Amino acid sequence: MNIELTGRAAVVTGSTAGIGRAIAEGLARAGAAVVINGRREDRVAATLGELRKLFPKGEFTGVTADLATPEGAAELFARAPDADILVNNVGTGRPKPFFEIGDGEWIDLFELNVMSGIRAARHYVPNMTKRGWGRVVFISSESALAIPKDMIDYAMTKTAQLAIARGLAEEVGGTGVTVNSVLPGPTNSEIMSGWMKAAAKEQGITQQEAEQQFLKTLRPTSLLNRFATTEEVANLVVYVCSEQASGTTGTSLRVDGGVVRTIA
Numbered sequence: 001m002n003i004e005l006t007g008r009a010a011v012v013t014g015s016t017a018g019i020g021r022a023i024a025e026g027l028a029r030a031g032a033a034v035v036i037n038g039r040r041e042d043r044v045a046a047t048l049g050e051l052r053k054l055f056p057k058g059e060f061t062g063v064t065a066d067l068a069t070p071e072g073a074a075e076l077f078a079r080a081p082d083a084d085i086l087v088n089n090v091g092t093g094r095p096k097p098f099f100e101i102g103d104g105e106w107i108d109l110f111e112l113n114v115m116s117g118i119r120a121a122r123h124y125v126p127n128m129t130k131r132g133w134g135r136v137v138f139i140s141s142e143s144a145l146a147i148p149k150d151m152i153d154y155a156m157t158k159t160a161q162l163a164i165a166r167g168l169a170e171e172v173g174g175t176g177v178t179v180n181s182v183l184p185g186p187t188n189s190e191i192m193s194g195w196m197k198a199a200a201k202e203q204g205i206t207q208q209e210a211e212q213q214f215l216k217t218l219r220p221t222s223l224l225n226r227f228a229t230t231e232e233v234a235n236l237v238v239y240v241c242s243e244q245a246s247g248t249t250g251t252s253l254r255v256d257g258g259v260v261r262t263i264a
Helices: 018-029 041-054 070-079 103-131 152-171 190-203 207-218 230-240
Strands: 009-012 033-038 060-064 085-088 134-139 177-184 252-255
Touching (some): 009 018, 018 033, 018 041, 018 085, 018 134, 018 230, 033 041, 060 070, 070 103, 085 103, 103 134, 103 152, 134 152, 152 177, 152 252, 177 230, 190 207, 230 252
Parallel strands (some): 009 033, 009 085, 033 060, 134 177, 177 252
16 A cells, blocks of 8 residues: 655644654655644754754745643744644643542643634635645544543543544545544553552663553553554554545444454
């Protein structure tokens, strides 16, 4: 299969590291012009430099903006007013007992993980429907389906993304625009790798041993028996953004290593 995205413009939110960075690279490799986004100017600049070195003929734009705020979203839309492909990747999470999570923390996480995607879709999708072609992907998580008790707030935001993606797919049905969710499982992203490195240091073990311990205790249903790479997640996302995926919309696609024990 040859995925060709030359002539398509893509916006990938939260794309200076981890899964977002891998998605940006994958889309660029397929020929798309890519908008890189992050909250820190130095990280946006560094990512732009890396990608331009990898793809000297590629087209890249960097936008420093905090998409947890309406002002940050407005900055993104001013710098990147249109797109054929939107990947709502930006987000975060952290383990914390339910009874210790304050109101402000719930709202802040919702603003970043959920409202960022709502604002972006509201801005970019109307022009996609007018042109009769577009791809929208929400990067959710297996935690949307298998709720971890130590990250209930995070899981709530990821389940919300599934509802938004399905509803939006219904709204734009028949227009040539597809809307889907991709659900990664344990992945060697920047955040997860940071947690594993800290756990390894605290326990005096290797990072690989820490990852295996995490899988055995917190994700024992994993069939992959290792963390996925960010490239493995990006491969699915790039496909969903392609012309070849024109028949796939309104669905949730898992790249979770088999963590979720359902067959539908």
